[in-house]
Amino acid sequence: MTSASTKLPFQAEVAQLLHLVTHSLYSNKEIFLRELISNASDACDKLRFEAINDGGLYEDQPNLEVRVTFDKAARTLTIADNGIGLSKQEAIDNLGTIAKSGTKDFMSKLSGDQKADAQLIGQFGVGFYSGFIVADKITVESRRAGMVAGEGVRWVSGGAGDFEVETIDRPQRGTSVTLHLREDAEDYLNAWKLKQVIGKYSDHISLPILMEKEEWKEGENDQPGDMVKTGEWEPVNKASALWTRAKKDITPEQYSEFYKTISHDYEAPLAWSHNRVEGSTEYTQLLFIPSKAPMDLWNRDKSAGLKLYVKRVFIMDDAEALLPSYLRFVKGVIDSADLPLNVSRELLQESRDVKAIREGSTKRVLAMLEDLANKAAAAASAKAAEDAQPADEAKTAEDAKPADEANADDEVTDVVDKKEDAAETHSEDAGKYAKFYAEFGAVLKEGLGEDHGNRDRIAKLLRFASSASDTVSVSLADYKARMKEGQEAIYYITADTLAAAKNSPQLELFKKKGIEVLLMTDRVDEWALSYLHEFDGTPLQSVAKGAVDLGSLQDEEEKKAAEAAAETFKPVLERLKEALKDKAEDVRVTTRLVDSPACLVVKDGGMSTQLARMLKQAGQPAPELKPVLEVNADHALVKKLETSAHFDDLANILFDQALLAEGGMPQDPAAYVRRVNALLI
Numbered sequence: 001m002t003s004a005s006t007k008l009p010f011q012a013e014v015a016q017l018l019h020l021v022t023h024s025l026y027s028n029k030e031i032f033l034r035e036l037i038s039n040a041s042d043a044c045d046k047l048r049f050e051a052i053n054d055g056g057l058y059e060d061q062p063n064l065e066v067r068v069t070f071d072k073a074a075r076t077l078t079i080a081d082n083g084i085g086l087s088k089q090e091a092i093d094n095l096g097t098i099a100k101s102g103t104k105d106f107m108s109k110l111s112g113d114q115k116a117d118a119q120l121i122g123q124f125g126v127g128f129y130s131g132f133i134v135a136d137k138i139t140v141e142s143r144r145a146g147m148v149a150g151e152g153v154r155w156v157s158g159g160a161g162d163f164e165v166e167t168i169d170r171p172q173r174g175t176s177v178t179l180h181l182r183e184d185a186e187d188y189l190n191a192w193k194l195k196q197v198i199g200k201y202s203d204h205i206s207l208p209i210l211m212e213k214e215e216w217k218e219g220e221n222d223q224p225g226d227m228v229k230t231g232e233w234e235p236v237n238k239a240s241a242l243w244t245r246a247k248k249d250i251t252p253e254q255y256s257e258f259y260k261t262i263s264h265d266y267e268a269p270l271a272w273s274h275n276r277v278e279g280s281t282e283y284t285q286l287l288f289i290p291s292k293a294p295m296d297l298w299n300r301d302k303s304a305g306l307k308l309y310v311k312r313v314f315i316m317d318d319a320e321a322l323l324p325s326y327l328r329f330v331k332g333v334i335d336s337a338d339l340p341l342n343v344s345r346e347l348l349q350e351s352r353d354v355k356a357i358r359e360g361s362t363k364r365v366l367a368m369l370e371d372l373a374n375k376a377a378a379a380a381s382a383k384a385a386e387d388a389q390p391a392d393e394a395k396t397a398e399d400a401k402p403a404d405e406a407n408a409d410d411e412v413t414d415v416v417d418k419k420e421d422a423a424e425t426h427s428e429d430a431g432k433y434a435k436f437y438a439e440f441g442a443v444l445k446e447g448l449g450e451d452h453g454n455r456d457r458i459a460k461l462l463r464f465a466s467s468a469s470d471t472v473s474v475s476l477a478d479y480k481a482r483m484k485e486g487q488e489a490i491y492y493i494t495a496d497t498l499a500a501a502k503n504s505p506q507l508e509l510f511k512k513k514g515i516e517v518l519l520m521t522d523r524v525d526e527w528a529l530s531y532l533h534e535f536d537g538t539p540l541q542s543v544a545k546g547a548v549d550l551g552s553l554q555d556e557e558e559k560k561a562a563e564a565a566a567e568t569f570k571p572v573l574e575r576l577k578e579a580l581k582d583k584a585e586d587v588r589v590t591t592r593l594v595d596s597p598a599c600l601v602v603k604d605g606g607m608s609t610q611l612a613r614m615l616k617q618a619g620q621p622a623p624e625l626k627p628v629l630e631v632n633a634d635h636a637l638v639k640k641l642e643t644s645a646h647f648d649d650l651a652n653i654l655f656d657q658a659l660l661a662e663g664g665m666p667q668d669p670a671a672y673v674r675r676v677n678a679l680l681i
């Protein structure tokens, strides 16, 4: 039965994306085949999963497969599967809209510059729509498993503003996607070329990808010979899931292509780890660390990146129970030998096997990161050794421990590495950790609050800028190694920007004393750091909180002088407190300032004014904070207070300037300007 076809418009974002696909992705045409074969394979996975509870869905075709055919005369290429298929409504919904989170954000980032956009589109993943890179028309015919032959669907589009759908008779289950190739894409009408592209991108697909065999036939009557189809089908891929193969049989390129298929990323991964884990629970893990953050990394509800299989049967995408949220950037596959096939998301949350997988995978990811970090450190000290005197050589050699040795304390106790499956992380170059950290460092920090058990390991992986280094490269261990004799804490400051942190008045005393201070500018820093009270036995101390106590680093003389100054300054302090009683919790004489007249601090354990500001901006409830104003009794402006006829104005200016210096905004900016101007005239 066929019905009249209906013309429907694409969702606006699809139309926009299609325009970009055809205009920007030209340099990497062949990926369309990977995308369509990957969709066909997903459709077969879905059928296998639904058939666990309803074997009838297989009808008379239990062998799932993908067939690739071409017709030179008609200039068409068809990718057909006997997977789950699409109902008419599903075709309308799935092939006319983009349901992905972050779509809007993605669209807004497109610049119109083809090269930059192609990169972005690559990260976003265009899936089915990539067919339009090579086709000026696509016909999809499909019947959903479980529906009758009369409920087939035909979907046709030229890739512009709309598509047409109609009901058709379709006895065979599954989907066939026929690409009507553009003139300049005719090279895909060639078995050799297709096999080559399939081998490159889709060899790891666990289903057989079949193509019709061809034979050379000599031409007759002086005509040239040609390849002719024999009617026999042959598989053109290995048809075994990549993660089930022995590591020695998998090349780095194959790992990389597999990663690209599951992640829809265009770039190769930074590192991966492939292991068979045995012990109380058995599973295979293949985990990848991407090179680039996706658009929606900051969405903590974003789908997780792991696919769950049970005994090679695909169960679900985005299995968030398999890794903690702070490792949501990791992509890969977990194939469990123990979980039941009909496991649900709810069941996953409670399963002991899943808990073991989660712990094992978390440790594996951290080990991968440690490996990258160690390689970076080894390269840095090798470089330092090159520049250094021979006397330094012994020390450098020890520092530059090989990564494997450094990982020897890896606690993945339930990993029994078989010889050929030994846990091993692949990464070549030393810059990878810095690259990883620039993309994902801020997310990793969430782990300090989220994963208490691994807090120390995560702390070791953190990198910061500091008053001694503008680049985000200082580890807490580096900092500790450079601490001054007598220094009792790791000092840090949080601010909105690196410039604000670096030039903060709070740093003046530390600069004068030559004490390094870590500069933190990520939004999560203050929250994350509130979970890290110490590192390797040394407490962490914000330089903007509490009174400065540099312990034995502080000069006795200086301390005494400050106390004396505070004493003589007392009457002015009292007047200041009175003048600022609505704004400041307290006013005191400081020892932390050298050049600036005043700064704001919060009480020990209190929330910084910066965090409170951020919470307010985000519409979250934040406590009304009254900071403490610390004044530098040696500063000319502060000295002027005592005799000033404009005491109140000057007091308010001091307070508001301290606020401005740390990136804040006076409560009443106009009043501030008025006061300053009055004094200027």
Ligand SMILES: Nc1ncnc2c1ncn2[C@@H]1O[C@H](COP(=O)(O)OP(=O)(O)OP(=O)(O)O)[C@@H](O)[C@H]1O
Residues within 6 Å of the ligand: 039, 040, 043, 081, 083, 084, 085, 086, 094, 095, 124, 125, 126, 127, 128, 129, 175, 264
């Ligand atoms: N061969 C197919 N059989 C059944 N459904 C399909 C097939 N190809 C595509 N679809 C449906 O169309 C939807 C959209 O496909 P598309 O490739 O654009 O995105 P996706 O696969 O969901 O996302 P991504 O490719 O980024 O993972 C799929 O989610 C699926 O529901």
